Amino acid sequence: MGKVVLVTGVARQLGGRLVRRAQRDPGVERVIAVDAVEPGHHLGGAEFVRTDIRRPEIGRVLAEHRVDTVIHLDVTGTPLGAGGRTSVKETNVIGTMQLLGACQKSPTVSRLVIKSSTSVYGSAPRDPAVFTENTPPKSLPSGGFAKDAVEVEGYVRGFARRRPDVAVCVLRFANILGPCADSPLAQYFSLPVLPTVFGYDPRLQFVHEDDVMEVLGMALHEPRRGTLNSGTFNVAGEGVLLLSQCSRRLGRPTLPVLLPAVTWVGSALRTVGITDFSPEQFRLLTHGRVVSTAQTRETLGFVPKFTTAETFADFARSRGPGLLPPESLERAVDRMGQSLATGAGEALPVPKQRARRGRRDAGQGA
Template sequence: MGKVVLVTGVARQLGGRFVRRIQREPEVDRVIGVDAVPPEHHLGGADFVQADIRHPTIAKVLAEHAVDTVVHMDITGTPLGTRGSRSTVKETNVIGTMQLLGACQKAPAVERLVVKSSTSVYGSAPRDPAIFTETTPPKSLPSGGFAKDAVEVEGYVRGFARRRPDVAVCVLRFANILGPCAESPLADYFSLPVLPTVFGYDPRLQFVHEDDVMEVLRIASFEARRGTLNSGTFNIAGDGVLLLSQTARRLGRPTVPVLLPAVTWVGSALRSVGMTDFSPEQIRLLTHGRVVQTAQMRETLGFEPTYTTAEAFADFARSRAPGLLPPETLARTVDRLADLVPAAPSEERT
């Protein structure tokens, strides 16, 4: 018999796309998509079960369908559409994961668990290392928002792995996911007509394209079971980095530098008009940035991203409305302004 795969969070574009993708896998016999609300997109030949993973009923779904592979994608930083709030998102992320893991623990048929996590678990701090590996402890644990949710989720997953050593557990820490269908606070931020930035900072950022997200989830869910991988935690990101100033120029969007003490006020103002989730963790990312090493992604998972960080961002930029200025014009303007600024003494000596 083929594999029975359960995927959570299928009402979101990313989850729905993954469900459609894995139905083409020859070893998959049945795919079950789970979410608290019906998806507005089609799921191909998958079965949809409307269930809230925050409730114990998810255990019945696993048992009734003899699920052996669980792909947990219902971990996110934003409400779905106009429904929900930050508290609802947190409950789904944390309480929902607890309930799902409890159900998996009681389900003897479950043999593999794949969890969609985030590099936000490393936080963003002024004394961070230049590059985070999977074993690098954060200098400052995230204090709230989606990043804190991800830290808690991974803690529960580690506990589950200890209780069920017979289940192969794979945690994928994705960098910021971008693409034409991206749904994230950072995608919302880049869609603003003018980008507020932190004065004096130009952070390094990494991105992963949603196409690459589909492929690495597929590898972790299926190819891994053929003996090349049992369990592990992996950073997933495209090659290279982009500075925040480079992203603004490529979008054709001007920036407004804001003094750090006023950034929190700007974030509150943006949230009040529903434009973006400008949480404290988001502010720290746009202040200090974050870069991760992806050697284990290649050496152990055997995954090579199709898109670099710059290419993933370029594809995202093409899907968004044009900026206030053509990117070429904005780049020339910035370069001319830079030529007018006197070089710092240290730069003049070098």
């Protein structure tokens, strides 16, 4: 008998892809797809159950289908359809609480995989150069999806203490990008002009949506013998990109904004559809964030196929050309930098001692 896998959040592209992938896994017998809304994409031969994880009915679904593996993907930063920030937060936090309560009562559930985010580390000026899974944040996120992720992980740790017999795997994904990416950061990079924080050029990491599928597929099963079967893992592509590099590769100009005006800009962006571009998102675009993936490689045996740069390149191709061709924008930035450097050099006064030495040398040469 194979696994009976329940996947939440299947109305989104990520959930739909995982449902289709899980059905091709020889170790999976059945897949139960759960969401509060009807998905607009095909789910293969999976059984779709329309239910809201914020309601107690999710416990009945676990019992009825004798589910042994739960993959919780319904933790997100963007609403689906006409829902707003309040609805998203309720699904993220209240929905997770209800799902964990149902899993705690279920005698058949033996494995739980949670989609989380590296945003739980926050972004602060005195952050370490690289976060590991055990590094405490300098400043906890105060709002938006990042705060939701922190609360979700807190409830998951409580569940793990109450049910030590269940293998719990928390996957902290860096910002997910790709042709089908749907996140506040993907929407930000799709703007014709990118607002940035004046004087800052943060380091960013990305993970490709295909690599997300791969590691979720691996997390379905117990890792190889001799390693941990549960824990928390950072998942990100190798390397980093500066925000300035991202803008040039997209061919989109930037609009530097003074730090005090950032809150106003965030409010303006929300009015045009970036619903959760919270202060936490702007902190990321100010201070950046880089995580170590050593534990993921060593314990799960997972190495992403796409680097951060390759992930961003694939995303950029899917969004089409920006206002300026990337090559032209890069040449313009380089020329401007050279002009500024040359102008600064010409404006520098020559020290008197050096000037006298120059005249003396000229006289000797004559």
